[in-house]
Amino acid sequence: MAVQSKLLPALTALVICGSVAACGTPGSGGAGGSDAIKVAVIPPSSGALAQFGSDAAEAWKFAVDEVNAAGGINGKKVQMIRADTDATAATTLRAARSAVTQDGAKFIGGVMTSTENGALNAQLKGLNVLSFNSLGKDDSLTGKDCNANAFRAVQSTTMDMNALAATLAQLPGDRWAVQAVDYSTGHTSADIFREAARKAGKQVVLEQFAPLNTTEFGTYISKLVASNADALFAVEYGADGIAFVNQAEQFKLNERFKTVLGFNMVSEPLFPALGDKIAGFYNNLGYDVNSTDPKNTAFVREWTDKHAGAKPYYVEADSYLAAQMLFEGIRKAGTDDPAAVRKALQDLSFDSIVGPVTVRGGDHQLIRPSYVGKVVDSGGHLAFEKVAEAPGAAITPPVSPECKL
Numbered sequence: 001m002a003v004q005s006k007l008l009p010a011l012t013a014l015v016i017c018g019s020v021a022a023c024g025t026p027g028s029g030g031a032g033g034s035d036a037i038k039v040a041v042i043p044p045s046s047g048a049l050a051q052f053g054s055d056a057a058e059a060w061k062f063a064v065d066e067v068n069a070a071g072g073i074n075g076k077k078v079q080m081i082r083a084d085t086d087a088t089a090a091t092t093l094r095a096a097r098s099a100v101t102q103d104g105a106k107f108i109g110g111v112m113t114s115t116e117n118g119a120l121n122a123q124l125k126g127l128n129v130l131s132f133n134s135l136g137k138d139d140s141l142t143g144k145d146c147n148a149n150a151f152r153a154v155q156s157t158t159m160d161m162n163a164l165a166a167t168l169a170q171l172p173g174d175r176w177a178v179q180a181v182d183y184s185t186g187h188t189s190a191d192i193f194r195e196a197a198r199k200a201g202k203q204v205v206l207e208q209f210a211p212l213n214t215t216e217f218g219t220y221i222s223k224l225v226a227s228n229a230d231a232l233f234a235v236e237y238g239a240d241g242i243a244f245v246n247q248a249e250q251f252k253l254n255e256r257f258k259t260v261l262g263f264n265m266v267s268e269p270l271f272p273a274l275g276d277k278i279a280g281f282y283n284n285l286g287y288d289v290n291s292t293d294p295k296n297t298a299f300v301r302e303w304t305d306k307h308a309g310a311k312p313y314y315v316e317a318d319s320y321l322a323a324q325m326l327f328e329g330i331r332k333a334g335t336d337d338p339a340a341v342r343k344a345l346q347d348l349s350f351d352s353i354v355g356p357v358t359v360r361g362g363d364h365q366l367i368r369p370s371y372v373g374k375v376v377d378s379g380g381h382l383a384f385e386k387v388a389e390a391p392g393a394a395i396t397p398p399v400s401p402e403c404k405l
Contacts, residue, residue, distance in 0.1 A: 036076060039081065040095075097127065132326050133154065139400070142156060163371065177224050234261070242270065267283070288386050324353070328345075373387060
């Protein structure tokens with residue numbers, strides 16, 4: 001089954017703060033035995049985020065199977081302990097404690113939302129485990145909520161926004177409108193965009209924010225029409241994004257804009273729901289599946305061979321990257337003792353599927369590139385064409401003074 005079709009129901013239901021159903025019971029997989037390196041993977045298994053959770057777990061399993069087939073790490077096999085949650089902080093913490101105290105896990109991955117990751121970060125030292133976040137992007141996770149035992153493989157919100165901002169001067173349109181979700185990420189994105197527009201000699205003529213779970217965008221679209229903007233920056237997610245794009249098409253709003261630039265508004269899994277109306281849209285692109293980096297080429301080939309021709313997308317790629325970061329730390333440490341692995345990861349550089357990366361010692365953010373993509377027709381189906389790449393060193397903000405490791 002294609003990735004886009006498989007993920008459509010989950011993405012259509014997804015909103016940033018969506019609630020999900022009760023969790024299942026923990027399970028395990030991979031190589032067992034008392035000498036195994038034990039990693040608990042705790043993504044949601046039910047509700048709107050369940051498909052994302054399944055894909056994250058599959059990527060971790062793929063990484064574990066791959067490293068075990070090569071003989072393990074430092075002579076030890078890796079065991080993946082599959083635990084379930086409902087994407088709420090309380091349930092995720094219970095699953096983490098059970099995996100550590102009952103199953104002997106020393107490392108945790110697959111935790112999905114920034115809220116869950118923030119709650120888990122506060123418990124990591126007490127549990128004596130390390131967490132590898134590949135999904136939560138809130139800046140606070142490497143800011144006020146950072147922790148010496150927490151590592152982030154995915155770009156932060158500011159990193160992705162800085163990549164978009166770097167391309168702004170080259171995009172058509174001089175008078176920009178901002179349509180964003182009334183949530184911390186929406187306001188942060190609007191602030192960064194406003195400053196980038198000023199530096200690029202562009203004007204922001206309208207900023208407006210819609211509450212989460214907005215289904216009717218008529219009044220917002222009317223204000224966009226009246227603004228006389230010739231370009232649009234939009235930060236709407238999941239079901240909200242689908243509703244906004246579809247209603248904007250009804251009002252032929254897109255014909256008014258020389259550029260529509262989205263932040264997390266369109267992604268490969270949403271292409272079937274949105275269709276040709278998004279052709280020509282620009283959007284941040286966290287992972288470039290078409291990268292010719294040798295490690296990425298091998299990863300995509302092996303993943304595609306195992307998954308009936310379906311290429312990996314960002315959830316799977318970033319989860320695999322988080323596993324690689326953990327494995328590199330264990331190799332360097334020569335042990336799976338969490339304290340030793342934590343020390344080994346400080347400022348560690350290694351080659352990855354996204355090219356050379358570094359684990360920044362000051363906040364444990366992985367310094368990696370981000371991209372801008374344009375939605376194009378590729379042989380009868382929509383795909384992203386990478387139009388810009390921003391190196392990690394250029395888009396990563398300084399370590400937050402609020403981060404005390």
